[in-house]
Amino acid sequence: MNKAVPMVEVWRGGLLESAHSGHAVICDASGSIVEAWGDPAAVIFPRSSCKMLQALPLVESGAADAFGLSESQLALSCASHQGAALHTGAVSRWLADLDLSEADLRCGSHEPYDRTERDRLIRAEARPCQIHNNCSGKHAGFLTLTKHLRAGPDYVALDHPLQRAVKAAFEEVTGEASPGHGIDGCSAPNFATSVLGLARAMAWFAAARDGGSARETAAARLTRAMATYPEMVAGEGRACTELMRAMGGRVAIKTGAEAVFVAILPDQKLGIALKIVDGASRASEAAICGLLIRLGVLEAQHPAAQKRLGAPMRNWRGIETGVLRLAPGFA
Amino acid sequence: MNKAVPMVEVWRGGLLESAHSGHAVICDASGSIVEAWGDPAAVIFPRSSCKMLQALPLVESGAADAFGLSESQLALSCASHQGAALHTGAVSRWLADLDLSEADLRCGSHEPYDRTERDRLIRAEARPCQIHNNCSGKHAGFLTLTKHLRAGPDYVALDHPLQRAVKAAFEEVTGEASPGHGIDGCSAPNFATSVLGLARAMAWFAAARDGGSARETAAARLTRAMATYPEMVAGEGRACTELMRAMGGRVAIKTGAEAVFVAILPDQKLGIALKIVDGASRASEAAICGLLIRLGVLEAQHPAAQKRLGAPMRNWRGIETGVLRLAPGFA
Numbered sequence: 007m008n009k010a011v012p013m014v015e016v017w018r019g020g021l022l023e024s025a026h027s028g029h030a031v032i033c034d035a036s037g038s039i040v041e042a043w044g045d046p047a048a049v050i051f052p053r054s055s056c057k058m059l060q061a062l063p064l065v066e067s068g069a070a071d072a073f074g075l076s077e078s079q080l081a082l083s084c085a086s087h088q089g090a091a092l093h094t095g096a097v098s099r100w101l102a103d104l105d106l107s108e109a110d111l112r113c114g115s116h117e118p119y120d121r122t123e124r125d126r127l128i129r130a131e132a133r134p135c136q137i138h139n140n141c142s143g144k145h146a147g148f149l150t151l152t153k154h155l156r157a158g159p160d161y162v163a164l165d166h167p168l169q170r171a172v173k174a175a176f177e178e179v180t181g182e183a184s185p186g187h188g189i190d191g192c193s194a195p196n197f198a199t200s201v202l203g204l205a206r207a208m209a210w211f212a213a214a215r216d217g218g219s220a221r222e223t224a225a226a227r228l229t230r231a232m233a234t235y236p237e238m239v240a241g242e243g244r245a246c247t248e249l250m251r252a253m254g255g256r257v258a259i260k261t262g263a264e265a266v267f268v269a270i271l272p273d274q275k276l277g278i279a280l281k282i283v284d285g286a287s288r289a290s291e292a293a294i295c296g297l298l299i300r301l302g303v304l305e306a307q308h309p310a311a312q313k314r315l316g317a318p319m320r321n322w323r324g325i326e327t328g329v330l331r332l333a334p335g336f337a
Numbered sequence: 338m339n340k341a342v343p344m345v346e347v348w349r350g351g352l353l354e355s356a357h358s359g360h361a362v363i364c365d366a367s368g369s370i371v372e373a374w375g376d377p378a379a380v381i382f383p384r385s386s387c388k389m390l391q392a393l394p395l396v397e398s399g400a401a402d403a404f405g406l407s408e409s410q411l412a413l414s415c416a417s418h419q420g421a422a423l424h425t426g427a428v429s430r431w432l433a434d435l436d437l438s439e440a441d442l443r444c445g446s447h448e449p450y451d452r453t454e455r456d457r458l459i460r461a462e463a464r465p466c467q468i469h470n471n472c473s474g475k476h477a478g479f480l481t482l483t484k485h486l487r488a489g490p491d492y493v494a495l496d497h498p499l500q501r502a503v504k505a506a507f508e509e510v511t512g513e514a515s516p517g518h519g520i521d522g523c524s525a526p527n528f529a530t531s532v533l534g535l536a537r538a539m540a541w542f543a544a545a546r547d548g549g550s551a552r553e554t555a556a557a558r559l560t561r562a563m564a565t566y567p568e569m570v571a572g573e574g575r576a577c578t579e580l581m582r583a584m585g586g587r588v589a590i591k592t593g594a595e596a597v598f599v600a601i602l603p604d605q606k607l608g609i610a611l612k613i614v615d616g617a618s619r620a621s622e623a624a625i626c627g628l629l630i631r632l633g634v635l636e637a638q639h640p641a642a643q644k645r646l647g648a649p650m651r652n653w654r655g656i657e658t659g660v661l662r663l664a665p666g667f668a
Contacts, residue, residue: 016595016616018382018519018520018527019382019517019518019519019520019527019529020517020519021380021382021516021517021519021529023381023382023519023595023616024595024596024614024615024616025614025615026615049352050354051349051350051352051354112654113653113654114652114653114654114655115653116653125459128456128459128460129459129460139653185352186350186351186352187350188349188350188351188352188354188658188659189349189350189652189656189657189658190652190658191652191653191658192652192653193652193653193654193656196349196350198350198352264347264354264355265355283355283356284355284356284357284613284615284617284620285347285354285355285617286615286616286617289615321445321520321521321522321523321524322444322445322446322447322470322522322523322524323443323444323445323524324445325520325524326520327519327520327521327522328519
């Protein structure tokens, strides 16, 4: 944490009110660092930013095709969705297609981030179910592979064939043995790696082409699915969805809890990974905007970029109170 | 920001996942530093942590007594409440007693943090009003003084007699000329000071006794009101309320946005102020627990302390995922 560098500043009334530091790496397809800030060797948990890595076995095993998953479902398997009707409907149908139900999920329940669905539940005096969990698409993907493998129901166990396959793919594409794992919010194991390892994995995704190895083809399909169905990856109003739309399907990006953000740039064959050490998403969103603008794939003046970096912050009466800026020397 | 020191760590799976740095000062009644971490001279916005300073003119002017405010109302004037029925009812009655209405407030509206009231509004298809704003008690106090002064309705304007009185009191008890101001979430001016200035103000509150100057007597009354009515200062489940209860009314504490926390310890005549530079409340809550435990006024094993510092973090299925700890060398 010590080598983290200032990345994002929060200003109010002409004074610096708060500040965020972090690590970031831009990597090329050879696995080399193009540019870095902070410590590329810093060990982090990618959290949900590595969902496309966790989905590799689903596709490369042939399970996705055996069950006829659509590109939109592949996007959902990489999602931290907000539990809107769009997402819950898709996961419900997916589970039904597998002859499974909500009870087969292992992600737990939380209130959906989507306001319309949240309010609908409250008015119906209904409780959120596991399908509302932002990770339920990933877990539907896990269940698909579990069924394909005819493996046991506890698919989040570290020694389950699915998680062993995830770990093998994760370590190959990060180019590092994982130094440990934690249990994620959705109960799945989350494997640690360095910021460089995660950026290297994203660059490998960026360079992956159809017709390569099964793993490469899987990566190319997942990247395309995310960039083509940004609304499935997060939801209306959220950073991943709005920024991928702003970049016109040319770049896939993904946030993770505790302020991780990654980007896959197929045209440039570049990958990005960043971690804000304090875990604040407002800062990881601003920082990824800064790097995407620097690389020329996001317009600084686009409303989706401005919303996270540069537009005035306003209070409950709409009065301008301050602004988020990149720290001098970053991006 | 550069001299901030590590204060709080977030661990997962045996690895350090996130970390928070900050500044903290413990001050005595002479205004001298008893102990400090980071940079005592760091300039911060106290945000809501200085509500008891903003309430000084209300009491010392005689307005509070002229309008017969209760001790519970004085606590509410220092509150960041969660908009539960307890709070909204009290503010509504207070406004009615002033022959004023919700429309006279200048704080703006936001959804109440209290789940019961939030769900009630949603079921009634009703929108939150300004009374739900966590600052509406402070604003009811502002309106009381405005009426007492026969001043104009725009009581959040920097040149309004009320805000001029707030600034004068603020600068006297912090012992510093304020280097600037910002506009707070509730639209009131928020005056900047150093972490030391804010700790000095809290120590002055801690030493203030009834029968001293009008300002000292006001401070003693406000401290007693906060410590006696902790449920009015925040609400069920929240840090200020639970921790003041855990300390049995001997200490008044207050959180502020962007991770400021202060404490007033009348028995020891000590004041505390701290700021986590990244603005994360989970860290300021853990850090103030650490300092209160260190000073012997909070039991480390008390559930209210453990909830913020030491108890396992659990995910949506109740599985232990990690823990918040103090950084080595802090508190």
